[in-house]
Amino acid sequence: MQTVWKGSISFGLLNVPVRMSVATARxxxxFRTLHKECHTPLMQKKFCPHCNKEVEYEDTVRGYEYEDNKFVIISDEDLETIPVATTKTIEIVDFIKLEEVDPVYYDKTYYLRPGDGGEKPYLILRNAMRETGRVAVAKVTIRQKEHLALVRIIGNALAVETMFFPHEVRNVEELGIDKLEGKIQIRNEESEMAVKLVENLTTEFNPQKYTDDYREELLKMIRQKIDGEEIKEVAAPEPRPQVLDLMEKLRASVEATKKEDKAAKKAPTPRKKRKTV
Known part of the structure; x- marks a missing residue:
């Protein structure tokens, strides 16, 4: 895996050299943007309206707009002088339980592997976190931005989960859901039936079970076009029978999931499809 960041984990007086790699990839x-007339890929050019000419990448600089059309220029050298320890260090602040963190704070996952000479302290930290069942709250700077982060174990490796700071998470109170409580009356039977429906659909999480159906169908359509096949219009799915009463909808859903559950237990496990492009 390609290293995107190199530094160390600061853990008390312990320093763990690590290399960071991106854990996920969309x-x-x-698609490319083409000229409609000749199907030639269009070029993305940087153009200066003041000088009325194209600008090459090497002639660009980084600017921060502090007022309308007023900029201060920030160079790479300026960024390197910022006195923040987290530019080269994943600074552990606290240890907590993973379930205490709401997923709304999660941003992106990175894998960590030991850097040169960091094998032993890496394993010591990982084993201590595994034995105590804790994850570490930390701070780290990646690509000119300091992140709140979570150091946790994935498989046998340490990983960093970059997170949003509290001021970056919008307040859920703005949705006004609490105001609905006094306006909407829910019968006990409706609540009980909804709980049964949730229980019928409850299972263990298996990520292999979920597939990107849209991507598969899109690639299938692209292959058909490459092969010169006619694209057939897919018929719209049959509309489900209308059930006006909410209680009847819940009852019908519970009965349907009971049948689906029995069928799923009898059905053989599908083989994994090979990826094709």
């Missing part, structure tokens, strides 16, 4: 189907 598998999006990418």
């Amino acid at each position: 598998e999006n189907v990418r």
